[in-house]
Amino acid sequence: MKKTDPGAMLTCSSRRTFIRELSVLTFALATAPLPALGAPSTISSAKNTWAMLVDIRRCIGCQACTISCFQENAMPEGCFRTLVAAYSIRLSEQPGMQPAGTYLLPRLCNHCDKPACVSVCPTGATFKREDGIVVVNNRRCVGCAYCIQACPYDARFINPATNTTDKCTFCVHRIQAGLLPACVETCVGGARIFGDANDQNSQLRQKLRQYQGQIRVLQPQMNTTPNVYYIGLDERFQGKVEGMPALWSPQRSEGASHTGMKGA
Amino acid sequence: MKLSRREIIAACGLAAGAAGLSGTVGKIVRECASSDKAEGDKISGLAPEPEFVVDKETGDVSLNPGQQVSYTVCMGCTTLCGVRVRADKATGKILRVAGNPYNPLSAARPLAMETSVKKSFAALSRFQDMGLDGRATACGRGNAIMEYMDSPLRVLKPLKRSGPRNSGRWQEISFEQLIKELTTGGNLFNEGHVQGLAELRDLQTPLDENAPEFGPKVNQVGVLSSVNEGREALAVRFWNQAYGTQNFARHGAYCGGSYRSGSGALFGDLRRMPHGKPDISNAEFVIFIGTAPGNAGNPFKRTGNLVAGARSEGELEYVVVDPVLTNADNRACNDRSRWVPIRPGTDGALIMGMIRWMLENNRVNIAYLSCPNQDVAKRSGEPSFTSASWLVITADGHARCGRYLRGSDIGIGIPDDKRYSGADPYMALDANGQLVIAAAAVNPAQILPLQMPVQYIPQGEDKQPVDIADMKLKTALQLLHEAAFRHSLDEYSDACGIPKDIITGLARKFTDHGRKASAVAHGGMMSGNGFYNAYGVVTLNALIGNVNWKGGFVMNGGPFKDVGNGPQYNLTSFEGQVKPRGMPIGRNVAFERTSEFKRTKAEGKPYPARDAWFPNAPALSTEWLPAMLRGYPYSLKALILWICNPLYGVPGLSALVKQDLADPKKIPLIVSVDTMINESNAFADYIVPDSLMYECWGWIEPWNGVPTKTMSARWPVIEPKMAKTPEGRPISMETFVIALAKAMDLPGFGPKGLTDAQGNHVSLECPEDWYFRGGANIAFMGQKPIGDATEEDLHYSGVHRMREALESKLKPDEWRKVAFLYTRGGRFQPADQAQDQSMPDWQTNRFNRVLWIWNENVGSSLNSLSGARFWGCAQWLPPGFADGSAMRKHYPEKEWPMLLVSFKSPLHNACSIATSLGVLRPDNPMLLHPRDAAEYGLSIGDIMKVITPGGTVQGKVIVHSGVMRGVVGIEHGYGHKELGVRQHVINGIARPCRLDLPAGININDIGLTDPSRGNQAVWVDGIAGSAVRNGLPAKIARA
CATH class of the missing domain: 2.40.40.20 (Barwin-like endoglucanases)
Structure with a gap:
């Protein structure tokens, strides 16, 4: 079975086998600066390259993004293209030290420049548009789920209503209408910034410049070159998050690696 | 037989497998609606076409003719945010909800009201990245709650129980039958005669001959509501002013009542309970105690947004003191946010520990606290003042023990009928150790005097000195000092479970930021000592003098008022208006005012009362049901439940009352006005449907946390789903009370129900009569009325749906202005007016009365069970x-x-x-x-x-x-x-x-x-x- 971050799966789930919004982790967060990205590494020759910057410091975990995406895209019950994974982290057992903290991580398709999902698609249903958005043609998709296995971000799932692969489209139908993706429009903390990475004057580019050295992406070692960037992304959350799934399906914790709340 | 989910879905003609997961209402409705199960677009699936298109070069907006976007108000929680609702015109289905960009509860940088509706849509778009900073949001709940609109669980027709109470068996009845049975009563359930509301409206006969203070029999009809969600004024007009009962209570006592009461003690009003909020955008340090910013609370989104911005790109550091870690913490901000766990119900120990340390280390603002009145304060550069220097009588045997010393107590001439009124002055001690009238003092007064004089020496040659030694006078701050020093820091630390160095560290940090620090609490105060804990939290603010300061503890901006005797219409008073009288059923009055007390006192054993009385509390929905079911102070004949759910919300209540509540002999008539069947109105005899969210009317004032004047407009942006009255109007709280008033011929309703500013009668026969005229008051308030809605505004906002009604109900110079309010979703003072233009470090809307370090109403009351005197300022008292x-x-x-x-x-x-x-x-x-x-x-x-x-x-x-x-x-x-x-x-x-x-x-x-x-x-x-x-x-x- 694929080892899965219990908080990260974007999926359709029944209440029985469920996304776990809160996971318990047991390490202190690193505060030392790490090698980080500057601006997008490749600027496409296309007119636009759509990208998102998530300022985690501003996320309040209200799931407005999750639900607005669900409503906007008329998703079937329990299917979410984006969500905020919430982690409770054990920090210190020293008296007087903060014992635990909350870490929030909005997740969605990373619309990679080198998408792992595209090359494995046997029908060409999954492809990357000129403007950088990775999409699935639901007429061509046969639901083989290779792309779901290939995606290092757990961003894809089978939509039970269509039996085809489903994922975030950056609300391409809204972008084409001159609007913002639903999740961005309604982000209460103002954490999600969406824009054109080709436009030097866009707020996205300005923020990427302003926070140069602090910008990170998820799973950098996978060399997928994502177009979703983060401020405040701790290195421990860049890869698979190893923790103990805590809510709603503790019996399924076998799949995740325990880092030991038991006996603590 | 139970109908399973599978059957519901199958009834819609769908394969059970398609819904094999969990089939919520949303799913069922969605799938029922789309019978052909279209695949939709090959890329975007079933996502509907966008609501409008914004040209990326020009910013021009083209509407989608099939959809409507309207600004109205959410009811997903008590924050009542302004939202934009996107509906499919053909089906009336709500497609999605986001925020209203004009409304400060939803937008970080609200649009100016002058901005046209069309331009407001461009401001939400990608055009020039406007939609990022101009973002107007709805939270997760605000997004999801729209699913209730189509819920098959809604009550849409009047229901009458057809089995025993709480049997879950109902019969749908007509509106006419509903009104007739409720007003005239009769053998309604084949269980014997039930008195109707007309018979119960006895405004003369005392309900208890032995206790005339309880008022007339009409008080045996009581109304429990939840919050003022924008319609309460009409309900109050009906139940209190037209029908005439004294008994109307909200849910506050089982929501955040302890905090509000503790705050009311400092702000000097225990009924209305004013409260402040941290000015998060300009603060440097805030302690949140039992309230979690961005996790929950009111205003939820605005607080979350401001905290998110201030902790990442502003100056804010904050600490959340709470037994539970929540989303108020965010580790990506490192130490900008902190969580300090605490034992429940021990906040008072933490706070009194902090206060003790602050007093010991010269960390309270002595100069500020020494200002005995507003003038001295202003001259010292202070926008608020406290009673810290005022003198309190503390001698045990004194008749006025716990009260502030007044001029009349020491012979300052006051007419007898003015004794202890506002005209009877409070006293302080000047620098020379002389008693002076606090309000007349021109210099700072003593707050921690080393010695109290034994005499008051009046000015004037013929006046004799007055002996004051036996009153044992102390300043209010001395009493707080006493309370703080009752326990050591070790004891405080042991009680609350917070290490001593954290307590002192919090106190040091709190006092390191001048006026740009504050402390706030809320629902976490609901413990067995919540009042004192909460009073302590707000007292912290008074001790550093941060009230009314930019970056400090600030007041709500208040509303543009719809009700009241407004510039266009009088929505407050009317001919034949009843002034309700008598003691409320929640016993929130002094026991000493009852006939029972007179009897027990005469018998020589005044205490205990038969049960507790709460002279310093607001209307108490916590006490209502046990009180009416036991008949103490009296029983109710009819209980009205309007969108409230005390059996779910009041701890311990359900087990205590549900058996009695099911017994019609205990409360003969229970009527609910609601949208759903909940744990409480399941016990109703009748349920009247009410409107829900985007089909609903209202004028809504933010509860708190918005420093500029704000009034949000709610209006039916889609056709309501409820059944109609015979006049063809949707059944709701409003049409229900209008029909009751007509059936009982009550004043203040009907063809001549209202008056305009010139005294001419106008009708109150439908919701529009009420809300449009409230809108006219709002529109014309202030120096200059607001502008007119243009044809374009009407068209773009969907308000053209109401055009005919607006024109017919309002005067020619009014209707476009009221329409203007609806097109923008309310009236909003510009956000840059939060601070006073002439004093930019002070808030514009300031609290101008004294802050009570010692509350004399509390400090002079006696516990009705033990007869012991309550302590009148913050203290650490374990839960009891x-x-x-x-x-x-x-x-x-x-x-x-x-x-x-x-x-x-x-x-x-x-x-x-x-x-x-x-x-x-x-x-x-x-x-x-x-x-x-x-x-x-x-x-x-x-x-x-x-x-x-x-x-x-x-x-x-x-x-x-x-x-x-x-x-x-x-x-x-x-x-x-x-x-x-x-x-x-x-x-x-x-x-x-x-x-x-x-x-x-x-x-x-x-x-x-x-x-x-x-x-x-x-x-x-x-x-x-x-x-x-x-x-x-x-x-x-x-x-």
Whole structure:
């Protein structure tokens, strides 16, 4: 079975086998600066390259993004293209030290420049548009789920209503209408910034410049070159998050690696 | 026979497999609606076409002719944010909801009202990146709650019970039958005669001859509501002013009542309970105690947004003191946010420890506290002042012990009828040790005098000195000082479980930022000493003098008022208006004013009263049901429940009253006005449908946290789903009371129900009559009326739907202005006017009265059970019961080692479980600290049994360090027994029910009754009368 971050799966789930919004982790967060990205590494020759910057410091975990995406895209019950994974982290057992903290991580398709999902698609249903958005043609998709296995971000799932692969489209139908993706429009903390990475004057580019050295992406070692960037992304959350799934399906914790709340 | 989900879905002609997951209402409706199950677009699937298109070069907006976008107000929680609702015109279905960009509750940088509606849409778009900074949002709940609009669980037609009370069997009846039966009564249920509302409206006959102070019989009709969600003024007009009952109470006593009461004590009004909020955008340091910014609270989004911005790109550092770790913490901000765990119900120990340290280390603002009045304060550059220097009589035997010394107490000439009124001055001690009139002082006064004079020496040669030694005068600050020094820092630390150096560190940090620090609390104060804990939190602010300062503790901007005697219409008073009289059923008056007291006093044993009285509390919905069912102070003949759910929300209430509530002999008539069947109105005899969210009217003032004047407009942006009255109007609270008024011929309603500013009669026969005229008052308020809505505004906002009604109900110069309000979703003072233009470091809307370090109303009241005097300022008092006995005396730690705490969900309110939010967070495992878990041999996923003196529940446990040791944390919003959980049968047909909804537990099901009140009432704070749900004693075990 694929080892899965219990908080990260974007999926359709029944209440029985469920996304776990809160996971318990047991390490202190690193505060030392790490090698980080500057601006997008490749600027496409296309007119636009759509990208998102998530300022985690501003996320309040209200799931407005999750639900607005669900409503906007008329998703079937329990299917979410984006969500905020919430982690409770054990920090210190020293008296007087903060014992635990909350870490929030909005997740969605990373619309990679080198998408792992595209090359494995046997029908060409999954492809990357000129403007950088990775999409699935639901007429061509046969639901083989290779792309779901290939995606290092757990961003894809089978939509039970269509039996085809489903994922975030950056609300391409809204972008084409001159609007913002639903999740961005309604982000209460103002954490999600969406824009054109080709436009030097866009707020996205300005923020990427302003926070140069602090910008990170998820799973950098996978060399997928994502177009979703983060401020405040701790290195421990860049890869698979190893923790103990805590809510709603503790019996399924076998799949995740325990880092030991038991006996603590 | 129960109808399963599978059957509901099958009834829609869909394969059960397609919904084999969990089929919420949203899914069922969506799939029923799209019978051909279209695949939609090959890339975007079933996503509907966007609501409008914004040209990326010009910013020009083209509407989607099939959709309507309107600005109105959410009702997903009590914040009542301004939202934009996107509806499909053909079906009336709501497609999505986001924020109103004009409204400060939804937008960080609200648009100027002059901006046209069309331009407001461009401001939300990608055009020039405007939609990023101009973002106007709805939260997760605000997005999900729209699913209720189409819920098959809604009540849309009047229901009358067709079986015994709470049998779940109903008959739909016509509106005419409803009104006739309710007004005239009769043998309505074949259970004997039931008095109707007309007969019960006896404004003359005392309801109890032996207690005329209870008022007339009409007071035996009582109305429980929830919050003023924008329509309360009309309900109050009907029930209090036209019908004439005294009894109307909201849900505050079982919401955040303790905090409001504690705040009301400092701000000097224990009925209206003013309160402040941190000015988050300009603050440097804030302590949140029992309230979690961005996790929950009111205003939820605005607080979350401001905290998110200030902690990442502003100056803010903050600490959340809470037994439970929540989303208020954010580790990506490192030490900008901190969580300090605390034992439930011990905030007072932390605060008094801080105050003690501040007093010992010269960290209170002595110069500020020494200002005895506003003028001296202003001259010292202070925008507020306190009673710290005012003198209090503390001599035990003195008749006015606990009261402030007044001029008349020492011979300053005051007419007898003005004694102890506002004209009777408060006294302070000047620098020379002389008593002076506080209001007349021109210099700072002493606040911690080393010596109190023994005489008052009046000015004027013929005046004799007055001996004051036996009054044992002390300044208010001396009394606070005494309270703080009753315990050592070690004792405070032991009590609250916070290390001493954290207490002193918090105090140091709190006093390191001048006026740019503040402390605030809220629902976390609902413990058995919540009043004093809360009074302590707000007192911290007074001690550093931050009230009214930019960056400090600031007041709400207030509304543009719809009701009142406004510039266009008088919506307050009318001919034949009743002035309700008599004591309210919640006993929030002094026992000493009752006939019972006269009798017991004459018998030589004035105390205890038969049960507790709460002279310093507001209307107490916590006390209502036990009071009316026991008939103390009196019983009710009819109970009206308007969108409220005390049986779910009041800890310990359901178990205490549900048997009696099912007995029609106890309360002969129960009428509910509501949108759903909940745990409380399941006991109703009749349910009247009410409007829901975007079909609903209202003028809504922010509850707090918006420093500029704000009034949000709610209007039916789609056709309401409720059945219609004979006049063709949707049945709702408004059309219900209008029809009752007509049937009983009550004043203030009907063809001549209202008057305009010139005194001409106008009608009050439909909701538009009321809300449009309220709108006219709002539009014309202030120096200059607002502008007119253009044809373009009307078209773009969907307000053209109401054009005919607006034109016919309003005067020619009014209707476009009222339309302007609806097109923008309200009236909003520009956000840059939060601070005073002439004093930019002060807020514009300031609290101008004294801040009471000692509250004399509290400090002079006696406990009606023990006869003991209450202490009048902040103090540390362990949680206790109404007679003053400590909770641990009744329920010792040895037997009940754990404490339960309720915490607010970042997602759910008390009724949002039946939406797609329920899928995200389907139940609420109880939080347990790893050490406690180890002690009890519990691990994640185990089923734990929780036993309190009030009952037993069991549920899953989750183990992590995000909870205080010795505490079980229980998230609110779960454990429902109604709202679709139970099967109701209407007209013999089983209604849908939801097998997944009862998931989780409700802490209120195991709330306590008060052993010092014979367990005949629920556990409430002895002063505030507010429910206790934090710090419930418990034992736990593996189930």
